[in-house]
Amino acid sequence: MTKEKLLAGSHFRKNKGSSIGIFILMLIASLLLCTSMILFTDTYPTAKKEAERLEGGDGFLYFTSETIDETDPALQSILSENTARYDVSKAIHFGQMSVPFGSAELIIQLHIETPDTMAKKEMAKAEIVSEDASITSDYIYLPYQFTSAGGFSIGDDFDLKIYNETYHLKVKGFLNSVYGGCNNDGLFEMVVPEDIYAKILTQKGDAGESTFIPFELKDGVKASAFRIRLMNTMKSLDPLADIHLVTIGNTLSGRSFMSLIIAGSFLAITAIVLIVVILMIVNSISNYVKENMKTIGALKAIGYTGRNIKVSLLLMFLTLALIGSILGILVSYLIAGPVSSVVIAQMGIPYSISFSLISTITALVAVLGVTVLVTLLSLRKINRIQPIVALREGTESHSFRTNPVKLEKSILGLDASLSLKTMIHNKKQNIITFFVMGFLIFLCTIALLMFENFNRDPKLNLLTSEICDGLISFDKDTKVEAEAFLSKQEGVSNIRRSYLDTVYVGEENSLYLEAFEDPNKKGNLDVCYKGRLPAHDNEINISGLFAKNEGYKIGDEITITLGDRSATYLITGFIQTTNNGGGECIMTEAGYAKLADLSTKSANFYFDTDKDEKIDPVLDACKEKFGEGVTSSANFLDIIEANMITFRGIAALMLAMVISVSVMIILLVLFLLIRSLVFSKRKDYGIYKAIGYTSKSLILQTAGSFMPAIILSVIVFSVVSYFVANPYMQLIMINFGLMKCTFDIPIPGLIAIGAAMILISFLFAVLQARRIKKVEPYQMLVAE
């Protein structure tokens, strides 16, 4: 081993530049790999881990009723039949409240409770993450997401608006809550002092407090079945009771959805970067062998076997890989912090990076493994090559070299002809440049796609089932009059009426139903990713996930039950949903009418306006006219704005990261490629210089010889990326429940990226090729 070690050291000294280049590539590879592994194995499952730690159980139910409470024997018996354990607490529940979040207002359900209630909970506990004990009155504890994404700090003023009353409160601390911690779950849990609680309770009026029952189901009891039993029981006890059941699955998927998209995007990018890095390592090692042919020949002459030389090279590359990946992993723990914090902000969970053994080992093993594999593969020819052939730098006994560009016949200029010669001579490197550049273009296209669709012009149809400017709901008595009123409002157009309900499939499953007057006039037609939206009264669309789990296909019939009525519908399409745990369906109003008497149902109206400023006046006008008849209203643009805050930040961060990584890789790649080119041709350059070529023309020749490959690659891969980016994203996103990706790719942006790549490459190539300038012709000639 001594002699191999001796050689390994010598290899490194001889090729410091390339070695450092390869080292950095390995560092980047392990860095990205480890970071994405941490995101997937540590950050992403945080929500689940926290839910277990805070004893979230399998879900919770809450109801507001004037006649029954948790002591009701029927309720007691159904709870004891189905649950392993449960906990009961009281809080005030509001269905739709507007709260400040970031720079906008968020419409969301609120659970307001007292500190005492919070402290006594045995399940679905809320934990104080941080607080200022000195604030003792008029305070409020907010979910942690308010500080991680909503822009609040302890001590800030918080105006809680309940109906017409505004409570001026101070933020005392932040809560880590299982069910009420994330805007994507549609519920915030807040804690206010007793006096404020009492005041709010009086505002709530007759309905009073709601009862919250987190539960843990017995083995073998399905949540959907439990829901149906519970609902039936409750409805029979009090038909007017407002009752809801939320499962832990829904909560977690709502909470983690964005994190998954982000982690998924990160993975998408990492995968491409890894391919580029592997390509470059292959290239560097094979270049290394090419450049060191003579040394290999001399070593073979004095009796080193191909194996000895291989071991010594492997030793060097492995050392580089080991140090590179260890450093990369260390750095990844540093940057995983900020990256994770962005990801986690969306979940609203306090989180700090912990050591992830699996991530670390995976990154280390992957980088070392790839290095060993690639090195051994690239070094295969060392065994075969005759020492004398190596000493003659690869001139074999039988040579068939041709002169593809004859200067006397070339129609190109002298510089261009010599460039072409160089290019043909470096066929292999040019092919690698072509692919490396191609993957980088693809990488940038993905980044551009993310920026365009998550930041500049957010793709809302991914996140919501319907897109509109405003949304207002009226109760059963006012809805007909209200619709007429609404349609007369100035600037209002495209009013879409819908009904929301929960329906049942068989004994065990329930679906959230949204019935539209005409589903094909929806603002977001992309919800249906396969088949078509329902058009007739006997047609229905169901969530793809639900269909998959239950074995439904398009063209099958499904029987839907609501109360004592049921009807059979034909499944005409699948929809993708990110809410309600993938248990949603869409049908026509006429179809819904088979299950329910529409006149007893309140209705939602989605509408568009010709100017964004008109949304609020229209909503206000409705509220003024119909007062209590308006059950809820929302300025959709504001809601989206609030939801998009973190999203935009993430996309920008991602873009910045991708671009910096891309630029770094491009520069590294060009550095390595041009360096080895100049090195291998230094003798030729010496001769050219000696016979009177200027450095400038040699530099242009060298830089120019890369351009055809780069330009061709940019053109080819821009086109390829344009068509492949969406399927690629889909491939990754499909695992996260997004079935259909129709992201926009702005063509001008793509062209700009391509042009920039070409320009940067050329400039850097010229800059790199300037090293030709430094060397004296004589030195080059005798540099043997």
Add this chain to the structure above:
Amino acid sequence: MNEIIKTQKLCKTFSNGGVQQHVLRNIDLSIYEGDFTVIMGASGAGKSTLLYALSGMDKPTLGDVTFAGKNITKGTPDDLAVFRRKNCGFVFQQTYLVDSMSVLDNVLAAALLIEKNKKKAAAKAKEVLTSVDIDETLWNKFPTQISGGEAQRVGIARALINEPKLVFADEPTGALNSTTGKDVLDVLTKANENGQSIVMVTHDITSARRGNRILYVKDGEIAGECQLGKYVSGDKERHLKLRDFLGGMGW
């Protein structure tokens, strides 16, 4: 005298763009122990090709080379490499020292192939370096930092370190001026006097004078040979005999 190498109908053909060139044709030759064999010939006559075919650095097209009882035209490259460790030393015109290794390491890199004990190997390397007049001040320098003559003597030290059966020298003075060239030749002559068998390729008559057996290669064949006896500095008669021989060969 014992044969170290014996060739039978050794042929080597190169081709370029399909046109064949028969550089060695049916060479039957023996190299004897203790000799300082010199291979001469016009450039392109096939001297170097013969040298590398003799040493197993290159595979001949046809024919056999028996080196120390082993047929070296057969066997894998690695087998041959291991064989060379013990039996061959090489001195090249361009030295081919590994320039990212110090002088001592260059010699040590060869020594460690045989002597696994690092200390013993280093001691031996130092001894051999001293014997070729490379003193301690140069041991830790890099090949680019020493003169051509010094580098060539380091190359010789590297060739001698494992006490090979035969040292092959390909134009060892080709890149040197006459003074430094003489030092290098002196080192080789001294080694030969100590019993080291040497085969040297040269087209320089001053270098050729050092040998006791001169082979002349012409058109890929051994055109003639001349026995000179041991080298004695300033032996006029010997010199004249060599000149007559070369003259007869068309030198």
Add this chain to the structure above:
Amino acid sequence: MRKKRFLILILLTFLLEGLITGFFLFRSQDTKQDTVAINDCIKVIEENYGQEDKYLGSPSYSLIDNNGKLLYKNAEDISTSVNEAIQNNDTILDIKQGDTVVGKVLFHNDTQERIGQYQKAIAVTIIASAVIQAVLIIAYVLYLKRTIVKPFDELSQFAGRVAGGNLDIPLPMDKKHTFGSFTEAFDLMRTEIKKSRAAEKAANDAKKEMVAKLSHDIKTPVASIKSASEFGYELAKEEKVKERFNLINFKADELTVLVDNLFQSSVHDATEIAVSPRENDSSSVREAILHADYLNRAGSFTIPECKVFTDKLRLQQAFDNVFINSYKYADTKIQVDAKLEGEYLKVAVRDFGPGVTEEEVAVLKEKYKRGKNSEGKEGAGIGLYLTSYFMKEMDGEILITNEDPGLQVLFLIRTV
């Protein structure tokens, strides 16, 4: 390596074929009706009953009323009565207005057509992959031809040339080194034979030279003897003595003639080369040129169809000599033109080298004559002499002319 790649490709096509065929076979099991589309049709008809312009155009169906009267159909060749529909396994559905059935829709059962489509697809797949496989196999055969058959062909041509005594044309190395050291050994053999030939010739020449010299040397004393005998004859008085001197003179003359003969025969090549021409196709001329032009300098040319009177082997040697000369002295591209004129097929072989001087043109065909530019190149100056000799024996001729630039050799080949 190539073989492996070829096998993998072929296997891949089989795999692909299997997969696609399997896919369509699997699909052909799926003969379900598109319930979604049918539902759409029914609903549209019910909602717009009587307004035929609103009915959907696909899938194919016909609408009949309760009396079996055809109200509407959107395709030809489909069932228009319940009976027909049952025969064809069509789907029959009621059309209701309110709760009353007002008619029936007969949805065309297109299972047969669908199966037909799948069968077609399978057939297309199999044909396409068969074509791909055929292309692969042809490519591989071509590859084998290029890497094995062609080098082998070259090798046998080479062997033929060597057997025919032409030792000047080397055996080119084939790119794949198909025959290993065989190629090298074979060419080495050629050079060795050539060398021993040259040595033999040198020895012969030396012998002849010695004979010529000796005969010349003998002529001098014989001349002295002759003049001495003539002198003696004049001086002698006695007839008997005169007669003796005359005999000496006569014998000296005889000796002179013998010595002259000896001299002549030593200079003249004793061996006469046999040329036996017969009727051949003119394509044999083309082959001869192609074989001779082993560096392929001539590019493409055409030889008119005709019958020629040639000895294939000698004609080959004739072209070999001209081409090898051109390679040796001009080393440029070569232009070959052929036309039928009178009784001859005229083949002009022209290069673009330096050519020779006018005086030299005249003597080039003579034995042991060489151009000035031949200095320093191997050769005996016998090539064009032989070429000319062969052509004459075949009742033809060669004409050598200087061109600007280059040299042209015009072969006049007798046609039949």
